[in-house]
Amino acid sequence: LCIEYDKERQECLNSLLHDDTRYDKISKEHKGSLEWLWTHEKYQKWSSSERSSLLYIEGKPGSGKSTLAKYFWKNLVEKEPNTIIANYFYTLRGTTLEPTHENMLRSVLYSILKQDETFFFHFQSEFRKFRSSNDSKWPYTSLQQILSSLANHPFTKRLYLILDAMDESEENDRREIIGLLCQLCEESQSCIVKIFLASRPISQFTHRVKKGHHVISLQDENEKDISEFARSFLGPKLDLPPNILNEATEYIVEKAQGVFVWVYLVQQKLLEYSEKGCTKNQIFEFLKSLPTELEAFYEDILCELEKREELDIKDGLRMFRFILFTYRPLRLAELHHALAIPDDPDAEFLTSDESFKGDLIHGIDKRVVHCGGNFLEIKGFDEDRSVQFMHHTVREFFLRPTAKSRFRMNDGDSHIRITITCFRYLMLWAANTSLEKGLPTVDNWTPKHFEAYAEYLNKRPFINYALSHLTQHI
16 A cells, blocks of 8 residues: 555656756855845744744845845755755746746645655645546646645644745736735644745735735845955955955945846956956946946947957847747757857758858857857856856846847747747758768668667757747747
């Protein structure tokens, strides 16, 4: 009976597998920062209470909410090892599923059930209905029902749910999900549920979350962290003397207004400026000349990119297009191959290995940094490295209809060009040019021939994306 029970639980876990690419791409906190959280009055009230409750981390765009959520989860695992901890990081920079509440529910339920099998009786009835229906995906209402039922779990350990970037979630049902989370806290009995939720200020929170729960405004708490971060590059990296260091630090803290992303951009610009050779006073004057609003900073970076050489602009535009309009983040190797395919319908295209290899960029990581300016970053390691915008606000900036720019793009034209790229990439490898001399005609292939061709295709990293998503772009 126990074996059958665990087999069914494993089947349930397998059915809850989900997309979750965001966590590993969130920046690590600056050394020594965010430690104020553990002694914050509202955090301590929330944490020490034996009642279920929600802690809402409210913050401006770019104030470090995701970094704080990641920091909290990482340290909570060590501080409270005997608790159940499930987390989910909504994102609009991942797959199309990652902003959805359905994916969030699958993620947290999967994590809870994987950590403790005693929760399975909450899942069992809904799972059996789902399995007998032969549907390919869980009913959304069933996932909601299971999460809601956890309030009645006879469990003395704590259950933590860490949810980040609710503002990046789909707006449909957002109010309902917030209601469900609050209801879970309000109705839980023996099971103590602690919800840590980070988001920009959004209207759905104003009434429900702030009523009877705990709220911390991040931009009111991170002044010291910003000061320490500023000093970490103004002193050791720029070697400013004490008087200018102090004045520059105070200036950055004042102008940042709690926005870490702005400070990061300031750091990049000051380091670039100092590499040209300048005096310490000139560095400070240059600092004061930088835009003090994030939007204006982005406009300045865009203007700089528009002054580059034509080929730099062309490559940068294509990189931004792939990051904005593909249906999942591209790995660096995939982007590398995609950029070697011309996306202009009138451009000459040769289906030969030799021609393709000649168009591959040598030093793709350097090219991304150069053509993407301060907008792009490469995250991950080895074959899993991917290219993304350095912050969600950059994505919003590019999608916002503002003044004309060569880097502004519409979704219709973008999808056409990505379609051309996918189609031509498939044409290239369907032509099978480098294997022509080594293989007979397809009608005469043996299993070894199919294996050789499969190995050939596996070396073409963009082929999986092209096969999976071509029709979505059409």
